[in-house]
Amino acid sequence: MAAVAALPVSLSGRFKGSFAYFTIKDRLPQILTRVIDTLHRHKNEFFEEHGEKGVEAEKRAISFLSKLRNELQTDKPVTPLEDELPDAALWNQYLDYQRNLSNGNGEPSWFQSPWLYVECYMYRRIHAALAQNPPIDNFDVFKEGKAQNFFESQEAVIALCTYFQELLKNIKDLDEKQLQEELFKLLQVSLWGNKCDLSFSAGEDSSQKSSPLQSLENMIPYILVNDMEKLWSLLVNAKKRKTEKNNVRVDIILDNAGFELVSDLVLADFLLSSKLADEVHFHGKSIPWYVSDTTKHDFNWTIKQLQSANHMWMSRCGINWEGNLKKGVWVYRDHMFWTLPHDFSSMAEVAPDLYADLQKSNLLLFKGDLNYRKLTGDRKWEYTVPFHQALNKFHPAPLCSLRTLKSDTQAGLKPGQGEQIQASEPEWMVNGKYGVVQFDAAL
Ligand code: F6P
Numbered sequence: 001m002a003a004v005a006a007l008p009v010s011l012s013g014r015f016k017g018s019f020a021y022f023t024i025k026d027r028l029p030q031i032l033t034r035v036i037d038t039l040h041r042h043k044n045e046f047f048e049e050h051g052e053k054g055v056e057a058e059k060r061a062i063s064f065l066s067k068l069r070n071e072l073q074t075d076k077p078v079t080p081l082e083d084e085l086p087d088a089a090l091w092n093q094y095l096d097y098q099r100n101l102s103n104g105n106g107e108p109s110w111f112q113s114p115w116l117y118v119e120c121y122m123y124r125r126i127h128a129a130l131a132q133n134p135p136i137d138n139f140d141v142f143k144e145g146k147a148q149n150f151f152e153s154q155e156a157v158i159a160l161c162t163y164f165q166e167l168l169k170n171i172k173d174l175d176e177k178q179l180q181e182e183l184f185k186l187l188q189v190s191l192w193g194n195k196c197d198l199s200f201s202a203g204e205d206s207s208q209k210s211s212p213l214q215s216l217e218n219m220i221p222y223i224l225v226n227d228m229e230k231l232w233s234l235l236v237n238a239k240k241r242k243t244e245k246n247n248v249r250v251d252i253i254l255d256n257a258g259f260e261l262v263s264d265l266v267l268a269d270f271l272l273s274s275k276l277a278d279e280v281h282f283h284g285k286s287i288p289w290y291v292s293d294t295t296k297h298d299f300n301w302t303i304k305q306l307q308s309a310n311h312m313w314m315s316r317c318g319i320n321w322e323g324n325l326k327k328g329v330w331v332y333r334d335h336m337f338w339t340l341p342h343d344f345s346s347m348a349e350v351a352p353d354l355y356a357d358l359q360k361s362n363l364l365l366f367k368g369d370l371n372y373r374k375l376t377g378d379r380k381w382e383y384t385v386p387f388h389q390a391l392n393k394f395h396p397a398p399l400c401s402l403r404t405l406k407s408d409t410q411a412g413l414k415p416g417q418g419e420q421i422q423a424s425e426p427e428w429m430v431n432g433k434y435g436v437v438q439f440d441a442a443l
């Protein structure tokens with residue numbers, strides 16, 4: 001417990017005026033309202049598919065969600081989950097843990113508890129609203145938005161697939177330096193792909209129309225921690241040390257569907273095609289999560305969309321990727337832990353099977369802002385605290401976060417670096433304009 005006491009405080013809605021406060025007050029209720037609207041809009045579809053039973057289920061789900069929104073907006077205590085889904089007991093144990101935290105903030109509630117906890121809890125309750133109400137229990141309220149993001153990024157997807165297929169034509173002839181350059185490019189596309197819902201290139205609104213590769217040079221100054229060289233050394237050394245028995249394995253802990261997912265798949269394909277890795281394991285979400293996160297359905301849907309696209313290089317990508325899955329050199333997994341409220345420092349205890357699985361990897365790539373928050377516990381770290389320290393003993397394997405900053409927590413900066421940006425750009429931690437490629441060797 002002594003180590004816990006030494007950690008900085010959690011971000012929380014109790015800090016008025018903070019980004020957490022603003023999110024809980026405005027953004028989360030907006031998301032709930034949109035979810036309710038989505039259900040309303042699908043009423044006819046539910047009727048056509050399931051008759052009256054579908055409409056009744058929709059009404060029950062909406063009333064559950066309206067109640068949830070009211071609890072949130074009036075800062076009610078967080079209540080135990082009453083469903084019987086497989087993770088309910090773990091959530092309720094976590095609520096007890098929050099109750100017993102002796103931080104003097106009383107009963108856990110929407111604004112008083114850690115932001116990470118209540119935000120995750122909201123998505124879990126949205127899931128319960130549907131899952132408890134058959135026959136609409138498999139309806140993903142965020143599906144439309146994810147598909148829309150994919151279709152709106154068509155031009156960027158085409159540009160990226162075309163670039164990549166051209167690259168594959170002569171990948172065997174590339175020397176080490178050229179391979180390194182290509183890896184760095186695709187890492188950056190995957191990093192900036194995390195802007196997803198935001199504009200894609202710095203300062204431009206409708207950048208999905210332009211090639212995602214064009215503006216990379218200009219965006220280098222926005223990468224606050226750039227450990228790409230370390231990733232390269234790790235991968236090249238792993239390749240050199242490789243024997244027949246020990247495959248080089250890279251894991252990608254996915255974030256958003258849409259363009260970001262395509263950028264991650266291209267990166268994964270590059271790792272195999274360049275022989276920097278022999279297998280890639282993807283980790284997605286087992287329930288709809290944080291609006292745009294990738295579920296198994298989104299993952300398969302995206303590959304199918306590419307396959308059947310009316311564009312030669314897009315469909316070539318889709319066909320190859322389906323092949324990778326069939327051959328088993330790509331593996332898709334989901335684990336309940338990724339949609340629990342726990343930060344990753346408790347993975348070894350809460351999900352020892354997942355931790356043991358990650359330990360088999362040569363490199364873990366964590367995509368996105370929420371994964372960064374969970375890596376570092378969503379706390380008010382001093383900017384200069386080493387990333388290794390902020391990971392708070394989460395070291396299953398060498399890992400790297402590819403994240404654009406959309407929440408106000410950041411570790412591992414150089415002295416003065418954060419303060420300097422803050423002076424000219426107060427929104428730097430939440431506007432998605434800055435990013436990190438931040439590595440930890442797990443030593
Ligand atoms: O914009 C803030 C936010 O909703 C955070 O709650 C969360 O950390 C993030 O966006 C989700 O971003 P990402 O998809 O990169 O994890």
Ligand code: MG
Nearest residue numbers: 255256290293
């Ligand atoms: Mg996300």
